[in-house]
Amino acid sequence: MNKVQQYEEKAEILKALAHPIRLCIVEGLINNECNVTRMRECLDLPQSTVSQHLSILKSRGIIRGRRKGTEICYTVTSELVKELMKVLMNK
Amino acid sequence: MNKVQQYEEKAEILKALAHPIRLCIVEGLINNECNVTRMRECLDLPQSTVSQHLSILKSRGIIRGRRKGTEICYTVTSELVKELMKVLMNK
DNA sequence: CTTTAAAATCGTAATATACTGATAAGACGA
DNA sequence: TCGTCTTATCAGTATATTACGATTTTAAAG
Numbered sequence A, B: 001m002n003k004v005q006q007y008e009e010k011a012e013i014l015k016a017l018a019h020p021i022r023l024c025i026v027e028g029l030i031n032n033e034c035n036v037t038r039m040r041e042c043l044d045l046p047q048s049t050v051s052q053h054l055s056i057l058k059s060r061g062i063i064r065g066r067r068k069g070t071e072i073c074y075t076v077t078s079e080l081v082k083e084l085m086k087v088l089m090n091k
Numbered sequence C: 001c002t003t004t005a006a007a008a009t010c011g012t013a014a015t016a017t018a019c020t021g022a023t024a025a026g027a028c029g030a
Numbered sequence D: 001t002c003g004t005c006t007t008a009t010c011a012g013t014a015t016a017t018t019a020c021g022a023t024t025t026t027a028a029a030g
Helices: A005-017 A018-033 A036-043 A049-057 A079-089 B003-017 B020-031 B037-041 B048-058 B079-089
Strands: A063-068 A071-076 B063-068 B070-076
Touching: A005 A079, A005 B003, A005 B020, A005 B063, A005 B079, A018 A036, A018 A049, A018 A071, A018 A079, A018 B003, A018 B048, A036 A071, A049 A063, A071 B048, A071 B079, A079 B003, A079 B079, B003 B020, B020 B037, B020 B070, B020 B079, B037 B048, B037 B070, B048 B063
Parallel strands: none
Antiparallel strands: A063 A071, B063 B070
8 A cells, every 4th residue: 555645544543533522422432332412411512513523433434323213322443443542541 | 630631632642643744754753763854855845844743743742853963853752652653553 | 253054933825624503304203 | 294302414604734935043064
């Protein structure tokens, strides 16, 4: 693979994580999956804001949502991100 | 420490890394320290651009520069960043 | 002191990201 | 179908980041 391209891809992943709200969301999701409304209460932010952060994470393949009735439950699917979070938050 | 504050700090580190040029610089510096001119040639970018990326990395405590005569040699000082890079680039 | 090479900083235009209210879409139960 | 709950998307503004030429600073060398 092209080196520049690789840097761009990795930078995209980091950019997706490089926001306090998204870090909070991702860390929360690594432990227990959660729907938007629950996150919203926890973060005290407008619903649209949470939803947009989720869509950024989703578009980068970091999380995935599965519908459960009327809610959508999200989980972290990227192993790379799980490992990065382990390193990032435990030091 | 405050949780929100912790997320903000970590996000700052990620933001500093979340750029293809800076990833390239940091990875290069982990292996062999290097001055701005050498990097500039390697990256094919204007001197001011490289210098500004370096100053972003420096302001976040990721790298440090030591003068060697007329040049300044940079090295990666953050152990956290070294570990993050290991995880990030080897998967 | 003056010159020169290297690196930092400034100014600014272009681009990208963030936030939020309003609205739309999807799923479910009455 | 209608109303409600949940989530997504849109539109607009505000804010931040990026890139790069021009200028300044720094320090070594003469």
